[in-house]
Amino acid sequence: MSSLLEITWTDPVTSRKGYVVIDTLVRGLASGGLRLRDGCTLDEVRGLAQGMTRKESLVYDPADRYLPLGGGKGGIDIDPGDPEAPEVLRRFLAAVRPIVKEQWNTGEDFGLRQETLDKVAADLGLASTVEAVFAILPDADAARQRLAEAFAVNVDGLCLADLVGGYGVAQACLVTAERMGLDHERVTAVVQGFGSIGGAVARYLAAAGVRVIAVADRDGLIRNDAGLDVELLLGARDGLGVIDRAVLRPGDRTGPREAWLDVPCDLLVPAAMSYVITEADTSRITARVVVEGANMPTLPEAEAALVTRGIPVVPDFLANVMTNAWWWWIVFGDIEPTAASSYSKIDSTMRRLVEAVSVEADRTGRTLRACALQLARRNAEAVTERAGVTG
Structure with missing residues (x-):
């Protein structure tokens, strides 16, 4: 189209x-x-x-x-x-x-x-x-005020607006892990990218008990199979998501940036650039599932190869949808401009979406992407009918 x-x-x-x-x-x-x-x-x-x-x-x-x-x-x-x-x-x-x-x-x-x-x-x-x-909007001034209040909210020193997207990706990871029968306390994760999305993914996975064993930023890989101190690393990153290596602990090891694909883990989360997983890379991946925190990180032929090997891919337009949705929930007045209201809405919505798509994939044998696309098309028809006029 x-x-x-x-x-x-x-x-x-x-x-x-x-x-x-x-x-x-x-x-x-x-x-x-x-x-x-x-x-x-x-x-x-x-x-x-x-x-x-x-x-x-x-x-x-x-x-x-x-x-x-x-x-x-x-x-x-x-x-x-x-x-x-x-x-x-x-x-x-x-x-x-x-x-x-x-x-x-x-x-x-x-x-x-x-x-x-x-x-x-x-x-x-x-x-x-x-x-x-x-x-x-019927009351644009009220909507502007809600948005301003939401952007003024800080959670542990970080702006709520910088956290909601990564929080949503983390919830996609956690719900997917539950459906796969994985105990959060025994799950390991590797996150590529440590900016607003990747950093928040790592933070909220660690908070849920997941062992984040490696993160990659622009300067390379940081790995500790016993688990990284995510909060320590968050406090040592700059505005571009690059971590100051001076804070690393004795058990933390560094490596080349591209080595994130080689680390054995349960959850592999590309959360930075597009086109970072190619078909040639797939043989290096041993994760149980790939959850796309970035936009278009996995090339189509790479996803096909992963699925053939039994490694599902939670597509980007499902996993990282919450930054965009959060803006509009605030603007339209579906949630209060608070962290509690934001996280509650993200929790319920992400669980609803991941479970609906996963159930359909299990029922039909189709990929998560195919089932998510089907749901998006069905919803688009409903939106068109409700909106009355589309461009």
Whole structure:
């Protein structure tokens, strides 16, 4: 299926490319983040936008005030650490400002922090990066207040908004492990990426009793088969999710970044970049299950090879759906702007989704991805019927 809108922008100063893809619209609106990544392509952003369409529809609950939006995504081909990145981002957002103001509700994604995005948006005269959705709400001021209050909530020194996505992935891991008959206290996990998603995944898995034995950041692998001190590592990471090796304990070992695939474990959680598990990598993986915390981390042929070996893959648009859903639950007023209300809604929704998809996979012998896609399509039809008008 072709996208509704695809924009390719060329920066007049650096010649860097930026992209916006609107895959679908519901009530004239789409939702999806903006990423900064050296090597980002239109094909990548197109795939991410399609994933957002699936995330939006998958999480639909007719009891919610939140009526899912369409799917969109943005990306800029630049390393977030490049000194030119802030000004390239500013020029890109200035160029696509009409889309942001009218249709595309966006937020942070890989390589971009929400506070950075908010500052640039404010400089361009936008009150937020989700202005388009406020136009359809009966009380936009109350929605803005709820969102501001939610972003002001801190949990153990970290912003709630930075935790909900990884918390959701951790819950997907835990429910999947339960269904596989695995005791949390005996489960081991490896997490690739230690930013807002990966760090929160590791935190909440460890809190549930899972032994996190390895994490990988941009500087390499940190491994301890007896279990890492996740809180120690969280306190020693920088804004890009890189851990200061000076805090490592005597039993912690380091290794090359790509070695995360070789560590034997029960739960393998890619939670950083796209396209990190190729077909050639699959023979190195001995995990019981792969849970996709990142967007599109596993190439299709790699997933097919893993499934053939009896290693299921919990797809990204199911496992990491909660960052996006949480924003809209807050905005539409389905939850209070508190950690307790947020975690309760994530717990119940993730359990409902994982169990529904898993039961269907067990019944039909189809993959988790195929069953999740079926549920997303069914929900999309219900959303279309309820919305009345779609773009």
